[in-house]
Amino acid sequence: MKNPKYRLIAEHIKQKITNGEWAVGTKIPSQRQLSEEFRVNRSTVITALEELTAEGLVEGKTGVGTIVTNSSWTLLGQGSLKNWNENLQLGPLKSSLQTVQTINDEESNPDLIQLSKGELSPSFFPKREMQTVMTKMATDFKTFGYEEPKGNERLREEISLHLSKNGLKVSPSSILIVSGALQGLHLIALGLLRRHSTLYLELPSYLYSLTLFQSLGIELKGFNMDQYGVTTKGFADFHKKKALYTIPNFHNPTGAVMPLRKRKELIRFCEENQLPIIEDDIYQELWIDAPPPPSLKSMDQHGSVLYLGSLSKSLSPGLRIGWVVGPEPVINRLADLKMQSDYGSSSLSQYVAAEWLGSGYHESHVANVRAALKTRRDAVLTYLDEHLSDYADWTVPTGGFFIWLTIKKPFISKNLFRRALKRGVLINPGSIYSENEAGQHIRISFAYEDLDRIKKGITQLEKIFINEGVDERSVPRAAKRRPKEIWG
Template sequence: MQKPKYQLIVDFIKDKISKGEWTIGSRIPSQRHLAKMFDVNRSTVITALEELMADGLIEGKAGMGTIVTNNTWTLMGEQSSTNWNEKVTLGIHKPSISTVQEINEAESNHHLIQLSKGELSPEIFPLEEMRSILQKVSNQMTPFGYEEPKGNLKLRQAISDYLKNRGIDVSPSSILVVSGALQALHLISIGLLQRGSSVFLEVPSYLYSLTVFQSMGMELKGIPMDKKGIKVDSIYQTKGKGKSILYTIPTFHNPTGTLMQKNRREELLEYCKREQLPIIEDDVYRDLWIDTIPPEPLKSMDYYGSVLYIGSLSKTLSPGLRIGWVVGAESVINRLADLKMQSDYGSSTFSQLVAMEWLSSGLYDQHLETVREQLKVRRRTALEALNKHLSSYATWEVPTGGFFIWIKIKPAFKVKRLFDKALSKGLLLNPGSIYAEQSGQFIRLSFGFASINEIKVGIFQLSQIIKDVDD
């Protein structure tokens, strides 16, 4: 005999509690989420929750939702259980804001139209070339262990050659292989910066959706931008030299797509040299130019070792490889390499060998040509759909590279619930609030991941949601 639907929910929650996966103090999913999980209406969920409350396992708490208050063992009279939930807020690293956590969870939902993801579509992934390289690396494989602290030397030489073609002349000894740009930022925050330091950065910025610097006790200070990039005359240090650092994404900025112009780059470097303000240059989007090659990196004009340069294959090839790099003064790279060894004892040897083959074989540059062609088609599709469906409600700039269009909803339309309403309609996008954009009128739309048809459908749905958002 088939169990009632509410009983399936009861059994599911009891199972989670009895296994210790949902410990005492854990908040269980919302009624809406459970209803969606089990494809039932809210009244069925409420019936299940009421039974669990009667059993003494859960309890509704004001401002906290529904909380696990006991487990099956405590109800059987055993000793009280350790409450790990009392400890989850004690660590020094802060949690992501709730919206970011929700986005991270939703990005694995294949039923949503993904206008949020800052990565390439599976349609652009070079599957045959990757299979060929994996086979080649496998055929040449010998027993391998840990790599040297800075990463595989052949990969670092390949990165050195790659960077030379982009204006940066650096030897392999000044390159550290990392597991993506985010690890680079983490190593910098724990190894090079003092607690209480100021981190200057564009506002809005990708870093505001992270906690990597704030968790180390540093203060983020937003600097406004215009169409040429960060406004240098707005940088104002108050804590004395040596206590601040500048973080910037000058090429196809996340989330706005802005490209810092050459004269602005020169102005920024001159200011930072004069004020002894070190720079972190996050250049992971550089190779995603669509119209023309962007100005050379800040690092290419750095003759004093004041710029730490971050690059990655995650945006251009595959985030699954987990391969990026940091370029800097040799003494700084030595320090970061030591911290990386303490953290994970080096990035995957196999991934490093695969990345080396991509960069040294010429296949990577060939792949980039395909990527740029595809991004041009996708950008055109997105702009045509925006002009057709959203021009009455919003404005935007045309990006010359990268994945993102930074959309400003006109003030006449209140978009406070836009993210939630879009998600309920099967559309995932990034609200400007996670990048510290205060007006609540911006969204970041990605044309890199969704299919061509999904881009068209998603933008049409977005226009309907904005139109009806006050209903």
């Protein structure tokens, strides 16, 4: 027997909903449009809609029309999930800060001058060497199966060797391969830190740009680096259920390097008080003037330090290859969590990374990067001197990607980020790295854009300050620029 016409209409609408064309919340065509489309009278359309309403797929809303209220999940009998939109805030993780979401979106906008990007310029990418590595891998590889829980064994051996060149002796069994240092931080937060515990960290810090730790009920307690530094003095109220997160080399966002004396003091205090340390060392190789002091991990006698590294900053973030180094039982625990979350990082990326490190190209590549970073840093400091010295002070980074600007009083503005964006320049406002920032800092990167575009970006920032309406003559000349030891 032929399907009655109202059924055909109902099936048509159902199909649109189940294949996702009409998502929950979509207003479906009006009764008049449907009756014209199917050449039926209105009452047939109404019968079809009544059937869909009875199934809970659509709902008539006065003054609006008929709205899709449920999706394929209902049809599969999956219970009461009604609308993804209603569930957006239900998971345990908070959304990123709105500014961070905007930065993430705009970082792929080619029309903007990217002074924000914490990434090497594509011109630094060692394409020829990488082609050699990938061609070799393409002939040598056997399969891309699931890797071991701690990651590809050869890669862990190569990382172990790589770290030993920087004075860190660790066996491959103490290394976990992760999809970038960020995943390492996730695993540590999920697996090793208790709810209602406290994480000490530098203020400002990269970690404030994530909401991960707070989502998990971990309080971030920042210490002003220039006032106290991360010294034992700052930890006067120390008691259990605390840990310390630190970026001792080319700190993000300030660029600071923790002096050796402070490292020794810190490691001694943390060991005496059983305060575990998360050492985020992903910029370590990118020194410009002199190699930084030894890592905290290399001074760690008692397994207090979890050490994070990555290829993101020195080679390419798209590989998503990073590592966590720590005591074996801790690494085993993190490896188990990693298996539960993704069964391991991409085997393809791990092969490439192992071949890359094993090829010997890495050292010469990083040496080239350092030289190029030096040229860029020096040029950008000159641009800053020429264009922004009336409006800001800054510290001279001795490595890494970033210059941290402190805006002078009359020009402090919470809207700097938006104003710069309007002028086609993406910057990172200090507010994403701190809890109490009122527009007095910005972070700019000298690693990503070409120098002429960086200069353009800086002149746009200058125009913003000029348009602020403050009499330039009333602005004190910039203090003579001098490197400042933030942990001093």
